[in-house]
Amino acid sequence: MTDNEYLLTDVDMARFLVNGYHVIELDLPAGLNEHIAEQLDGLAANPGDAITESVPELWQVVEHPQVRGALISLLGEDYAVNSHRHWHCKLPGSGDMQWHQDGTNNRNTTIDRLLGLYYPHTITAEMGPTVIVPGTQFRNAPTDRMATYTNIRGQVPLTVPAGSFAITHYDLWHGTASNRSSVKRHMIKFLFNRTSGNSAPSWNHDPEALKRERDWDARDKAQDAVNILSFGNPLGVSQSDHYKERIIRQACWQELLGNQEQQEASRF
Amino acid sequence: MDAQTQPRQRLLYLHARTPSVFSEILGYTLIEPVKGFRVEISGGEFEWPYTTVHDAVVDGWQIVQFPHLQSPFSDTDLDVVGYEFVLQKMEVIP
Numbered sequence: 001m002t003d004n005e006y007l008l009t010d011v012d013m014a015r016f017l018v019n020g021y022h023v024i025e026l027d028l029p030a031g032l033n034e035h036i037a038e039q040l041d042g043l044a045a046n047p048g049d050a051i052t053e054s055v056p057e058l059w060q061v062v063e064h065p066q067v068r069g070a071l072i073s074l075l076g077e078d079y080a081v082n083s084h085r086h087w088h089c090k091l092p093g094s095g096d097m098q099w100h101q102d103g104t105n106n107r108n109t110t111i112d113r114l115l116g117l118y119y120p121h122t123i124t125a126e127m128g129p130t131v132i133v134p135g136t137q138f139r140n141a142p143t144d145r146m147a148t149y150t151n152i153r154g155q156v157p158l159t160v161p162a163g164s165f166a167i168t169h170y171d172l173w174h175g176t177a178s179n180r181s182s183v184k185r186h187m188i189k190f191l192f193n194r195t196s197g198n199s200a201p202s203w204n205h206d207p208e209a210l211k212r213e214r215d216w217d218a219r220d221k222a223q224d225a226v227n228i229l230s231f232g233n234p235l236g237v238s239q240s241d242h243y244k245e246r247i248i249r250q251a252c253w254q255e256l257l258g259n260q261e262q263q264e265a266s267r268f
Numbered sequence: 269m270d271a272q273t274q275p276r277q278r279l280l281y282l283h284a285r286t287p288s289v290f291s292e293i294l295g296y297t298l299i300e301p302v303k304g305f306r307v308e309i310s311g312g313e314f315e316w317p318y319t320t321v322h323d324a325v326v327d328g329w330q331i332v333q334f335p336h337l338q339s340p341f342s343d344t345d346l347d348v349v350g351y352e353f354v355l356q357k358m359e360v361i362p
Binding site for chain 2: 095098099127128131136138140145146148149150151153159176177180236237238241244245248
């Protein structure tokens, strides 16, 4: 059981459904980030899934209460750490990686897989940050069809401090910029799976939060779950797309609340 | 004409919010007709040269492909971001 203080709030959850990511600055033991980065600097080959055997201190990151709290909130108490993980070492001078979604395309409303991206050192714009496109997680877009996109309005480079852990929806569009710096850029990718559906909220849920009325004056400046879910449009997509996004995220929200029947009804 | 004096095709992919040329651009890709040219996702702030497709047309870009609106449409699903316009400028590249 994780201390409730590390669970996400309704607002955090609503923002995740809208944007498809949540970044945590971990309160790790002093020196741990540096120690992990030094070990990664010294690796001669990529051990693939065995990166946690080469650098066992990574478990302190994955099992950190802040990470667990966020993952329980999004995937349920019984989430699983997938056996796949990967060290993404971006060498100085290496080029960018174009937009893609991982896996094949058959998207749905469920949050059943998440990526966890850990950065042991501070990432600058020159180091080839991961770049994500908020709000694209519900798009059924084969990676081939992203080939003519380069810069997208609203894209977010993950230029983050050392010890940051970015949780992204598995289907969020992502890529990387070029590494123009003189240092290796490290990122360890983890994968987490849902193992059962929610029968109740698994985050710090306040039922009163759902009683808010829509505030047409606040819109994209909304600070409460109801209005974030209603008006959030991080890319400024068209009205048609925004309506569809809203329906999909509401269906997902109902599913997370454990309201299976309402979830079915709200999905078109 | 050699390659130095022959006009070459500069390409601009703009992904607009709607099929209207007056709608805001959500995606921008410029391809220069130069050997070895690569596009690149920005790791920092990207400066948008144009706000709308119309801005680019005013700047001399010609639309060579409009969004394909005949493609299958679903009212229950989302696919790519925006509507793709392809534009060109024929210019001598020094």
